[in-house]
Amino acid sequence: MSETAEKATLAVGGKQLDMPIKKGTIGPDVMDISSLYAQAKMFTFDPGFTSTASCESKITYIDGDEGVLLYRGYPIEQLAEHGDFIETCYLLLYGNLPNLAERKEFEDAITHHTMIHEQMSRFFSGFRRDAHPMAVMVGTVGALSAFYHDSTDINDPRQREIASRRMIAKLPTIAAMTYKYSIGQPFVYPRNDLSYASNFLHMCFAVPCEPYKVNPVLARAMDRIFTLHADHEQNASTSTVRLAGSSGANPFACIAAGIACLWGPAHGGANEAALEMLAEIGHVDNIPKYIAKAKDKNDPFRLMGFGHRVYKNYDPRAKIMQKTAHEVLQELGIKDDPLLDVAVELEQIALKDEYFVERKLYPNIDFYSGITLRALGFPTSMFTVLFALARTVGWIAQWREMIEDPNQRIGRPRQLYTGATQRDYMPMSRRGK
Numbered sequence: 001m002s003e004t005a006e007k008a009t010l011a012v013g014g015k016q017l018d019m020p021i022k023k024g025t026i027g028p029d030v031m032d033i034s035s036l037y038a039q040a041k042m043f044t045f046d047p048g049f050t051s052t053a054s055c056e057s058k059i060t061y062i063d064g065d066e067g068v069l070l071y072r073g074y075p076i077e078q079l080a081e082h083g084d085f086i087e088t089c090y091l092l093l094y095g096n097l098p099n100l101a102e103r104k105e106f107e108d109a110i111t112h113h114t115m116i117h118e119q120m121s122r123f124f125s126g127f128r129r130d131a132h133p134m135a136v137m138v139g140t141v142g143a144l145s146a147f148y149h150d151s152t153d154i155n156d157p158r159q160r161e162i163a164s165r166r167m168i169a170k171l172p173t174i175a176a177m178t179y180k181y182s183i184g185q186p187f188v189y190p191r192n193d194l195s196y197a198s199n200f201l202h203m204c205f206a207v208p209c210e211p212y213k214v215n216p217v218l219a220r221a222m223d224r225i226f227t228l229h230a231d232h233e234q235n236a237s238t239s240t241v242r243l244a245g246s247s248g249a250n251p252f253a254c255i256a257a258g259i260a261c262l263w264g265p266a267h268g269g270a271n272e273a274a275l276e277m278l279a280e281i282g283h284v285d286n287i288p289k290y291i292a293k294a295k296d297k298n299d300p301f302r303l304m305g306f307g308h309r310v311y312k313n314y315d316p317r318a319k320i321m322q323k324t325a326h327e328v329l330q331e332l333g334i335k336d337d338p339l340l341d342v343a344v345e346l347e348q349i350a351l352k353d354e355y356f357v358e359r360k361l362y363p364n365i366d367f368y369s370g371i372t373l374r375a376l377g378f379p380t381s382m383f384t385v386l387f388a389l390a391r392t393v394g395w396i397a398q399w400r401e402m403i404e405d406p407n408q409r410i411g412r413p414r415q416l417y418t419g420a421t422q423r424d425y426m427p428m429s430r431r432g433k
């Protein structure tokens with residue numbers, strides 16, 4: 001970040017206050033208002049953080065107006081096309097694409113840390129079989145801090161590195177165990193001869209009774225889906241991880257907090273909600289009724305998988321996800337998926353409707369992901385688990401950046417108070433009936 005000679009002048013309380021303007025490499029400048037309270041005894045007010053930069057970061061850049069997403073400067077389209085999730089993890093964590101030796105060291109480290117402490121498998125039996133998988137994920141990922149004490153000292157760079165690699169390695173194992181537990185099948189151990197995505201599909205869909213061969217086309221699709229979900233600037237769950245980390249909480253607890261936040265249907269839970277919405281619509285003939293519901297201010301219904309706080313253009317990930325949906329359906333010989341027909345038609349209608357056009361509401365990553373994940377064999381309740389699995393590397397990269405920032409302080413926003421002014425205690429006898 002570079003300080004500029006430019007200043008913003010605020011006229012407040014009869015005073016002229018100069019606020020420094022800071023420039024990034026690309027994207028909007030920021031007005032540094034950190035001295036505002038000291039100078040004017042006033043706070044800024046921005047409840048949804050629509051105009052607030054919470055931090056300086058070098059990891060991911062989004063241009064919402066242009067529909068651009070860069071991981072460490074590389075366009076998501078190029079990484080999805082030419083790269084894979086393991087090298088995307090390396091890129092997000094260390095800032096550059098790995099060379100051959102770096103990739104081998106990193107991939108070997110991840111591969112050889114995919115097993116979890118055997119005693120952790122007892123955690124699952126404490127849940128009902130029909131527990132939502134995200135409830136299981138929040139609980140078991142948080143519990144990792146109970147098993148890996150040797151990597152919870154956030155001030156030790158070596159322990160931060162070990163914890164980072166442990167979580168990237170173990171989240172697929174925990175996610176697969178969560179799925180197996182929900183369907184009453186035995187857990188399948190990770191295999192070191194398989195790639196990250198193939199190993200995950202094997203742990204989810206293999207059974208002890210017969211060999212399971214991973215379909216390379218489906219594994220490639222799964223790997224690309226992980227890349228698309230890996231990071232996304234300061235979204236709600238990433239901001240949760242940063243805020244939790246700013247208190248010095250251990251990394252496992254911070255990631256569990258991120259999983260909890262991602263669960264919400266306005267955020268990562270939208271992929272599950274979007275597929276349920278498409279299933280509820282059921283047929284293209286029903287689309288107009290649901291478009292009307294989405295536009296009706298008195299109806300809480302929203303088109304799930306549509307709209308975004310930052311993208312006011314097409315989410316670049318949605319385009320790649322749509323292409324992946326077609327690839328997977330074709331590989332599986334699914335000629336026509338009625339839900340895909342509904343999704344494509346719904347998108348066409350919405351993108352021409354004035355209500356969506358003037359609000360710049362476009363499909364986001366969650367609109368097509370459910371169709372692909374369902375075709376891969378996952379139940380809708382697992383969709384956000386897969387999002388959390390992939391986003392773990394982004395959360396960790398952002399958490400490390402925050403911890404390693406020399407100016408890092410505990411995050412502690414203030415408020416506009418509109419409650420009762422001071423008043424004296426009222427004894428029961430005077431409180432009326």
Ligand code: SDX
Pocket residue numbers: 048231232234235236265266267268270294295301302303304305306307308309310359361364365366
């Ligand atoms: C993710 O932040 C990230 O980066 C998140 C994410 C990531 O990778 O981490 O990209 C992942 O969370 C994607 C978003 C998934 N959520 C959904 O698909 C749920 C449906 N979308 C909406 O709930 C909504 O669009 C949000 C939550 C995504 C964005 O909310 P905002 O920015 O607060 O937008 P808003 O509520 O202020 O909406 C502006 C207008 C409103 O109408 P008016 O009051 O101006 O008349 O657009 C309307 C909204 O009612 N609107 C919608 C709509 N989304 C917004 N109307 C119908 N359907 C929708 N989906």
